[in-house]
Amino acid sequence: MNSTQQVLAGQVALITGGARGMGEAEARLFAQQGATVIIADVLDTEGAQLAHEIGDNASYMHLDVSDENNWAQVMGSIDEQYGGLDILVNNAGILRFATIEDTTLEQYMAIVNINQVGTFLGMRSAIPLLRKKSGKSIINISSFDAMTGSNGLIAYAASKWAIRGMTKVAARELGQEGIRVNSVHPGGISTAMTGDTSSWAHNVRKLVPLYRAGEPEEIAKTVLFLASNQSSYTTGSEFTVDGGLANCNLYETMPGAPVDQT
Numbered sequence: 001m002n003s004t005q006q007v008l009a010g011q012v013a014l015i016t017g018g019a020r021g022m023g024e025a026e027a028r029l030f031a032q033q034g035a036t037v038i039i040a041d042v043l044d045t046e047g048a049q050l051a052h053e054i055g056d057n058a059s060y061m062h063l064d065v066s067d068e069n070n071w072a073q074v075m076g077s078i079d080e081q082y083g084g085l086d087i088l089v090n091n092a093g094i095l096r097f098a099t100i101e102d103t104t105l106e107q108y109m110a111i112v113n114i115n116q117v118g119t120f121l122g123m124r125s126a127i128p129l130l131r132k133k134s135g136k137s138i139i140n141i142s143s144f145d146a147m148t149g150s151n152g153l154i155a156y157a158a159s160k161w162a163i164r165g166m167t168k169v170a171a172r173e174l175g176q177e178g179i180r181v182n183s184v185h186p187g188g189i190s191t192a193m194t195g196d197t198s199s200w201a202h203n204v205r206k207l208v209p210l211y212r213a214g215e216p217e218e219i220a221k222t223v224l225f226l227a228s229n230q231s232s233y234t235t236g237s238e239f240t241v242d243g244g245l246a247n248c249n250l251y252e253t254m255p256g257a258p259v260d261q262t
Ligand SMILES: NC(=O)c1ccc[n+]([C@@H]2O[C@H](COP(=O)([O-])OP(=O)(O)OC[C@H]3O[C@@H](n4cnc5c(N)ncnc54)[C@H](O)[C@@H]3O)[C@@H](O)[C@H]2O)c1
Pocket: 016, 017, 018, 019, 020, 021, 022, 023, 040, 041, 042, 043, 063, 064, 065, 066, 091, 092, 093, 094, 095, 114, 141, 142, 143, 144, 145, 185, 186, 187, 188, 189, 190, 191, 192, 193, 194
């Protein structure tokens, strides 16, 4: 592929939670598409190794997305090195299961602080840098759980619904400056978060209309579309990439469900 075909040629992108899973897939795809990629995570060894594998157009920075001071340090470094930022992907997140009654306030706030507050801090601290560059795209990774409600996920669902709402506020506030803000809602993707095992993938497919688990690369393609100029008239929108899971959570018990042939 030559540089004229690379949709992110010359752009600088920051991907939080970029050391593994979907963030890793996005980092690899963005770099292939000509971007300079900053991988930010708390997994320093994995993040640095990934940056090394990708090559000269990738680097790693330690970033705990729930830490306001850490955001200021990272954005200061990016501004100094690259003179701004074209693309921010707020991808870092954690998942914990517990019923409402069994969720302590401490557990609830731990999830909200990373998933929800991390996304707020990311958007807020990126705005001055996005103004300096032409890309001007923020992609917030929410979840299919912000389209529906799953039992055992009170804090996670709250944080992901908040991301969906904050995306629309940001799109409204920043649109006049050409900064676009969209949310992506994955579901059923095979990563470390969901267990990354063949038995998990085997079980989840029975709930998914497309009858298989998704791969991180399938999310990365949607994120690339939103990061690039290919989506130039799209902002404040929701992109569900979940094999149909969000709208079909009773699928297994309804007429017309796939027949399990195993
Ligand atoms: N896997 C799925 O099916 C699924 C479904 C819906 C939404 N999501 C969302 O997609 C995103 C990526 O998830 P994934 O499946 O790739 O999981 P993952 O666990 O493989 O990746 C999450 C990354 O976030 C990083 N992270 C966690 N806490 C952090 C912090 N405080 N600061 C910086 N980085 C931190 C982790 O170290 C990890 O590298 C998450 O926001 C997740 O909630 C995933």
